[in-house]
Amino acid sequence: MAEIRLEHVTRVFRGERIPLAGRRDEGATVADGPVAALDDLSFTAPEGKTVAVIGPSGCGKSTLLRVIAGLDQEYQGAVYYNGLEMRDTPPRDRYIGMVFQNYALYPHFYGHGNLSFFFRMHKAPDKEAEARIRETAEMMGFGFRQLLGRKPGTLSGGEQQRLAIARAMVRKPALFLLDEPLSSLDAKLRAQTRVEIKRLLNRFAITSIYVTHDQVEAMAIADNIAVMRAGKIEQMGAYAELRAKPANTFVAGFLGPYPMNLLRAVVNDTGAVAAQTLEIALPDDVRAKCGRGQGIVVGIVAEDLALDFSERHAEARNALQGEVASLEPDFARHSQYVRVQTACGVVTVSEPSNEPLALTQPVAVSISGSNIHFFDEKTGRNLAG
Numbered sequence: 001m002a003e004i005r006l007e008h009v010t011r012v013f014r015g016e017r018i019p020l021a022g023r024r025d026e027g028a029t030v031a032d033g034p035v036a037a038l039d040d041l042s043f044t045a046p047e048g049k050t051v052a053v054i055g056p057s058g059c060g061k062s063t064l065l066r067v068i069a070g071l072d073q074e075y076q077g078a079v080y081y082n083g084l085e086m087r088d089t090p091p092r093d094r095y096i097g098m099v100f101q102n103y104a105l106y107p108h109f110y111g112h113g114n115l116s117f118f119f120r121m122h123k124a125p126d127k128e129a130e131a132r133i134r135e136t137a138e139m140m141g142f143g144f145r146q147l148l149g150r151k152p153g154t155l156s157g158g159e160q161q162r163l164a165i166a167r168a169m170v171r172k173p174a175l176f177l178l179d180e181p182l183s184s185l186d187a188k189l190r191a192q193t194r195v196e197i198k199r200l201l202n203r204f205a206i207t208s209i210y211v212t213h214d215q216v217e218a219m220a221i222a223d224n225i226a227v228m229r230a231g232k233i234e235q236m237g238a239y240a241e242l243r244a245k246p247a248n249t250f251v252a253g254f255l256g257p258y259p260m261n262l263l264r265a266v267v268n269d270t271g272a273v274a275a276q277t278l279e280i281a282l283p284d285d286v287r288a289k290c291g292r293g294q295g296i297v298v299g300i301v302a303e304d305l306a307l308d309f310s311e312r313h314a315e316a317r318n319a320l321q322g323e324v325a326s327l328e329p330d331f332a333r334h335s336q337y338v339r340v341q342t343a344c345g346v347v348t349v350s351e352p353s354n355e356p357l358a359l360t361q362p363v364a365v366s367i368s369g370s371n372i373h374f375f376d377e378k379t380g381r382n383l384a385g
C-alpha cells in the first residue's frame, strides 16, 4: 500500500502528437498549440483509499494516471510514493496494477498464462505463482476459475474485464490504477462489475486511482472524488461533501445527474434578486462579503425548487415565470425533471412524476428548499464560510 502525492506537477504537450501505447484514443489527432494536460497540479491519494477522478473530456485524467504510473516522464514537479520521489523509478519497479479500457490481455496466452506472466518475467518460483493465482481466483469469486482455461479471444467483454482485473491483482500491487475500466461493458454488467471491483478494493485496501466518466460509478466505488478541469483538481472529497459544499461554480455545475441550477443574481439591500422577480435571502457570512449591486451566482438543486402550474401561476410572487421546455421522468424516484425556460435561462425542477405537465405549459418557479449556495460571479468561488 502506498500514499501517492503529487507536488506542482505540470505536463505540457507542445502540439506534437506523441503516440502513447495504451491510450484509448491512440492515434487520434490533437490540437496544434501547447496544451497543459496537467497544470501545476498537487494532490494526495491517501493510503488504502480509492480516489475517483472525474472531469470533462480532455481535462487531463489519463495523463494524470500515466504520470503517476511513470509511463510519462516528461513532467515538471514531483511524484511521491510513500514520501519517496519516483522520477528515476521505472514503472515495472513501482508495484502498480493497471487496468485500462483496452485491457491489453496477452491474446496467445490462456487466462492462466495471462496471470502467471508477471511471475515468469520476475523468475518467481512456480509454487509461489500457483499459490497467488489460486488465491486471486478465489477472491475473484464465482465462475472465475473457468476463465483460466480460455484464451481472451473466446471471452466476452465482461469476462475479459475480470481477467484484466485479476491480472492486475495477482501481483499484489501497492497501487492500483484504473482508467475507464468498465466503459465497454453493457449497463447491467457495469453495475455488477462495479460492485465486484468495490468488494475487491475494500478487501485488499489497495490505494487506487480510478478514472471514469460515470459519476454513479465514481460514487459507488470511491472513498473520495477528485473533480478535474483543464489540468487542475478543482476539489476533492466524498461525493456528499462535494454536493453539500461545492468549492466553485464548475464543481456545482458538473456534479450530479442533474447539476445544480446556477442563477445570476444581483445583491440589493435585503438579499439578492434574480431576473428582477426572484428574491433570495443571503446568509450573514455571505452578505458580509458582498456589496450592493454586486453580481453573484446562486446555486440551487432541482429538488429545492418548486413549480406553480395552477391557473394563478402568473400572479406568483417571488418566482421566475417560464415555460416547460422538456420533461424527463425518473421512474426510480417517482419524480420527473422539468426543464423550464425562464429569464434566468433553463432551470431544472424536480416534481412528483404524477403531476400533469406538458411541453410549453406556462409555470412559475420558486424556491422551496434551504440548501442554497452562493458564488462570486467573477471568480466562481463559493462565498460561504
Ligand code: ATP
Binding pocket: 013, 014, 015, 016, 017, 018, 019, 020, 030, 031, 035, 036, 037, 055, 056, 057, 058, 059, 060, 061, 062, 063, 064
Ligand atoms: P478523455 O476523458 O477524453 O479520455 P482525459 O481527461 O483523459 O480525456 P487526457 O487524455 O489526459 O484527457 O488529455 C489531456 C490533454 O492533453 C488533451 O488536450 C489531449 O489532447 C492532450 N494530450 C494527451 N496526450 C497527448 C499526446 N500524446 N500528444 C499530444 N497531446 C496529448
